[in-house]
Amino acid sequence: MKKRAVYPGSFDPITNGHVDIIERGLNIFDQINVAVLKNPKKSPLFTTKERVRMIESIFPEQKRVNVLPFNGLLVDFARKIKSNIVIRGLRAVSDFEYEFQMSLMNRKLAPDIETFYMMPAVEYSFLSSQLVKEVCSLGGCMDGLIPPSVEQKLKKKIEQNKNINL
Numbered sequence: 001m002k003k004r005a006v007y008p009g010s011f012d013p014i015t016n017g018h019v020d021i022i023e024r025g026l027n028i029f030d031q032i033n034v035a036v037l038k039n040p041k042k043s044p045l046f047t048t049k050e051r052v053r054m055i056e057s058i059f060p061e062q063k064r065v066n067v068l069p070f071n072g073l074l075v076d077f078a079r080k081i082k083s084n085i086v087i088r089g090l091r092a093v094s095d096f097e098y099e100f101q102m103s104l105m106n107r108k109l110a111p112d113i114e115t116f117y118m119m120p121a122v123e124y125s126f127l128s129s130q131l132v133k134e135v136c137s138l139g140g141c142m143d144g145l146i147p148p149s150v151e152q153k154l155k156k157k158i159e160q161n162k163n164i165n166l
């Protein structure tokens with residue numbers, strides 16, 4: 001039976017840390033369904049479509065990576081696409097509490113769905129979409145933080161949203 005995993009997140013935007021987790025996941029699972037949350041509480045800088053397209057453009061040849069928008073409960077989405085594995089990245093101890101709560105809540109809602117945690121490469125352990133946006137908006141060096149195609153789009157978006165506080 002094929003191992004289909006869901007990798008959910010806001011991906012606003014996708015970072016090299018996320019890419020690293022997807023690549024690691026491909027060594028373990030047959031298919032990774034990157035699930036882009038449609039309505040994060042924090043209003044996203046990029047639209048859902050833009051976030052989906054940016055991720056797709058990073059894996060153009062990889063047939064085992066699907067990118068899909070989702071809203072509602074993650075476990076409902078996982079069931080809809082017939083997956084019983086949720087992948088999450090764990091960067092540091094500070095991520096643990098939120099992730100622990102989320103995985104146990106998801107288990108309560110859907111005991112058949114298991115959350116699988118992976119650590120990104122150490123060079124990405126400090127990376128977050130939020131910090132990337134802040135550094136980019138303040139003119140910092142983006143080398144190694146996000147894929148070049150995402151950097152281009154982020155710079156353009158920040159230019160268009162000059163008056164928005166990130």
Ligand code: PNS
Binds near residue numbers: 010073074103
């Ligand atoms: O990248 P993020 O913002 O840390 O991702 C959070 C995400 C999308 C995984 C989480 O907010 C989520 O699963 N949202 C869907 C709603 C849901 O299922 N809530 C109950 C889970 S505790």
